[in-house]
Amino acid sequence: MLNTACNPMIEDYFSELERKMSDLPAPDRKEFARELRAHVLDRLEQNAAAGADECRAVLKALGTPEEIARQYRVERIMTRSAWRISPLSILRTTLRWSLTGFQGFAVFMVALVGYLVALSFYISALLKPFFPQNVGFRAGEQGFTIAAWPAPHGVAMLDAYFIPICIVVGYLFMLGTTLLIRLLVRRVKSLKQRI
């Protein structure tokens, strides 16, 4: 059926795709590769005498593994509900982008700063029971502070609600960052499509 020159080319293509998608769950990745394989086989069956050139043309029309893996990852981030996407997966995706150019880097920095702010609220909530005097919302000479050593005098604002507020605000920052990244991803995606 398939020309012997064709098979290694196809295998190369799919092992490259596998590599580019290695950070995604295996079942999803395999299902996706299976579908693309069916596509390639169909294209080649139209041309029974497919040789190396035809094979190359079919794979070229499909797009590079990198291009397809990127598109796959982007569509995934866009569909999953924001609370089902882990910040780690966003950071990993944007970290890859940050290596591809300036826009990618800017998106990564936004994600990093947003999640760090969220994380610092969570950490404050965790520290509060251990350092009740040091941690708290205070507006003083140094501006607004959330933790200070040595412990300042007086009672902090909304002290009884400190932990729930931190958890809620931290969560909102996390969700907000994910949503913002998704918005930016839509923009960057359109830039990437120029390839």
Next chain:
Amino acid sequence: MVLLRNSTKAEASEKWEAQLRKGCLELAILASLWEKRLYGLEILRVLEENSNLVLAEGTIYPILGRLKEEGLLQSEWVEADAGHPRKYYWLTATGRQKVISMGHFWNSFAANLNQLLKPVLNGKGK
């Protein structure tokens, strides 16, 4: 955000075209499934006949995956009589509703824009 906008004019127009294409691709994929269930390559063939929407063929598969995740499509692997199985897609009830409303929106949108473009493309005026 500002950092993302510093593209040259040529880039900006290509970007516009790419965005337009991308936006329409989703509608075109949904519309191609109106009559019957199709697998990826059949969808591509329909799109090739009717438009030049697709740049890299492989990119429709992630989009199909997303449309499925959004509940607009359903899919199933079907064994062929000869050869290998293929993954067929069809519209769900939600998908049919969606493509109708997208179609209506497209029609009025395109009509308004064509109206606006009439003087531009007729080359009258200044």
